[in-house]
Amino acid sequence: MTGRTRDREVVAAAVIQGRRLLLAQRTRPPELAGLWELPGGKVEPGESPADAVHRELLEELGVEVTVGERIGADVPLRDGLVLRAYRAELIRGTPRALDHAALCWVDARELREIALVGNDRGWLPDLVTLLGG
Ligand code: DCP
Numbered sequence: 098m099t100g101r102t103r104d105r106e107v108v109a110a111a112v113i114q115g116r117r118l119l120l121a122q123r124t125r126p127p128e129l130a131g132l133w134e135l136p137g138g139k140v141e142p143g144e145s146p147a148d149a150v151h152r153e154l155l156e157e158l159g160v161e162v163t164v165g166e167r168i169g170a171d172v173p174l175r176d177g178l179v180l181r182a183y184r185a186e187l188i189r190g191t192p193r194a195l196d197h198a199a200l201c202w203v204d205a206r207e208l209r210e211i212a213l214v215g216n217d218r219g220w221l222p223d224l225v226t227l228l229g230g
Contacts, residue, residue, distance in 0.1 A: 105178050108149045109137035109217065110185040111168050112192070116228050117202040121157070123214065124198050132214040135182055136197070150183050157197065160190035168227070169220035180216055184227075205230020 112119040120133040136157050140149040147164040154162050165184035172180040194200045203211060205228040209221065 104173075106140040106146055106149070107137060107174060107178050107180045108140060108146050108153065109135035109180060109182045110150050110154055110162065110164075111135055111182055111220075111224060111227065112154075112162065112185050112187060113227055114187065114202070116204050116230075118204075118208060118224060118228055119158075119192060120201050120203055120208075120211065120213075121194065121197040122199045122201075124196075129214055131198070131212070133201070133211050134214045134217050135220070137182075139178070146181065146183065150185055154185065157195055158190075158192040158200070159195055160192050161188050162186055163188055169223040172216045172219060174216065182217075182220055182223075204228060 121136040122131065122133050123129045136154060137150065138153040140146055150164045151162060154160055162185040165186060168182040168184055174180050192200050205225045208224060
């Protein structure tokens with residue numbers, strides 16, 4: 098095959114309300130269990146990243162969102178995956194931990210102190226700025 102296969106994208110959502118960001122606590126795999134992340138997941142074949150954010154938040158949190166601009170830098174993952182963060186705004190429902198151990202809303206100070214998954218840590222400065230912190 099010639100040329101480079103395009104990376105498959107994993108999307109993550111920064112849901113911000115007022116000066117707080119929604120975080121979700123992972124249950125798996127064991128090395129990530131207990132750590133906090135921006136909720137999201139893999140883009141399915143034929144799906145746009147925005148559609149994937151919408152679907153993942155409906156599946157994982159039971160909410161509907163509108164998807165906004167990208168935040169922060171790309172994070173290369175293993176197996177040709179690339180992780181990208183997008184802003185998302187809640188338009189329907191209250192987030193519930195349907196696929197996570199727990200959810201929490203953090204302000205800028207709490208965000209700096211919470212145990213994030215390693216891949217999401219590079220977004221800290223961008224997220225803190227969005228939170229006015
Ligand atoms: N990931 C991450 N930070 C996030 C979201 C995801 O580092 N904010 C990583 C963890 C995994 C990969 O991206 O290595 C895929 O994430 P998920 O396992 O959450 O994605 P899916 O739910 O789509 O995967 P599966 O259906 O396989 O469980």
